Amino acid sequence: MTKKEPLEKEIETYEKNKDRLLAESPGKYVLIQEGKIEGIFESQKDAMNTGFEKFGNVPFLVKKIELVEQKQNFTSNLISITPSETKCHV
Amino acid sequence: MPCMTRSMDNLQQEGPLLDVYFSLPEGLEKKLKAEGKQVPAPIHCKALIDTGASNCVVQEEIPTKLNLNPTGETTITTPSCESCKCYTYYMRLTIPVNKIIIETIFTAAPLKNQEIDCLFGRDALSNCVFIYIGYAGQFTLSV
Numbered sequence: 001m002t003k004k005e006p007l008e009k010e011i012e013t014y015e016k017n018k019d020r021l022l023a024e025s026p027g028k029y030v031l032i033q034e035g036k037i038e039g040i041f042e043s044q045k046d047a048m049n050t051g052f053e054k055f056g057n058v059p060f061l062v063k064k065i066e067l068v069e070q071k072q073n074f075t076s077n078l079i080s081i082t083p084s085e086t087k088c089h090v
Numbered sequence: 091m092p093c094m095t096r097s098m099d100n101l102q103q104e105g106p107l108l109d110v111y112f113s114l115p116e117g118l119e120k121k122l123k124a125e126g127k128q129v130p131a132p133i134h135c136k137a138l139i140d141t142g143a144s145n146c147v148v149q150e151e152i153p154t155k156l157n158l159n160p161t162g163e164t165t166i167t168t169p170s171c172e173s174c175k176c177y178t179y180y181m182r183l184t185i186p187v188n189k190i191i192i193e194t195i196f197t198a199a200p201l202k203n204q205e206i207d208c209l210f211g212r213d214a215l216s217n218c219v220f221i222y223i224g225y226a227g228q229f230t231l232s233v
Contacts, residue, residue, distance in 0.1 A: 006160050006177070045193070048161065048180045052117035056125065059159040062180070071173070072166040072197060075142035078209065080202035081171045 009035045010061035021065045033060040040065075091219070093232040094187040101227040106139040106220075108231070110208060111184045112152050115193050130156045132184065135207035139220060139231065143211035146183075148196040152207060153179045164197055183208070190233045 010032040014021075017037060021030055024040075029047040031038040033055055041047035047062040098104060111132035114122070122129050133152055145164075153160075160177035167173060176197050183192045194214055201207060219232040 007163055011163060044195070048115065049117040051161065052115065052121050056121050057118055057157065057159055060161060061163075062161050069165070070144075072143075072145045072164055074140075074144065074147070074166065074168045074209070076140065077169045078138075078140075078201050078203070078206060079147065079166070079168045079170075079199045081166070081168060081174050081176075081199055 006059040007061050010059070013037065014061065014063055018065075022067060025065050026067075028065055030063055030065055031060060032063070033058070091232045092188045092190045093230060094185060094190060095228060095230040096187075097226070097228045099227060101229065102224065106222065106229040106231075107206075108137045108139065108185055108210065109187075110135060110137045111186065112148065112156065112208070113182045113184065114156060114158065115180050115182050118158075136205055137183070137208035137210045138206045139215070139229070140209040140211055141215065141220075143209040145211045145213045146194060146196045147199050147201065147209040147211065148179065148181065149201045149207040150198040153177075153181070153196075153198055156181070160198075162195065166197060166199065183210075185231075185233075190231075192233060 013032050013035045029041045029044050031041065031047045031051050039050060044062060051060045051062060111134055113132040114129060119129050133155055158179050161180045162178040164176055164178050165173050166176055176199050178195050178197050181196050192214055217233065221230040
């Protein structure tokens, strides 16, 4: 049995429910933990604080509900990540 | 609006650097204290105000040292990598001068060289006034 990456289950849950979330709550923030949608929030801060209050220091996902996710971009080469690294995480 | 100004002899060479502290976000700190659990001490590091960074970045070891768990995942593009996945963390950043506190999302990535552990990117700057006076070797940040 392979060990799951943190947030793998939460991201799967988001993708499964993305169409419905987009139809019902575009632009809002969804809180997902252990495969369960725990709530929809107007602000990221409210979603985070609810997550910490309910679950404490465990992985949970707070994600903006949007059709096209914004990629982050960096012009300097201070970030030493290479294409061979599929995911940079601690 | 809390404000700090710094003068540097080598602003052009080093860039606008800040001494900052990373710590747990307030909501998590309250939760841990209520449960009688230990709260990790803040971690001191250098941050570079980087208008070439769309988002804030933290050296990937720092969330680990704070025993934090990720709250998201994102895709980043750099000169050396297109569409790499990274975890994101909700953290509190404190600038000791005038006790400026910002709680926001930081993308965890390996930052190399120059002892910089944080990029203060345009997402954080979207709520700030940043004045860079090159000829005077001085910059001002209002949050």
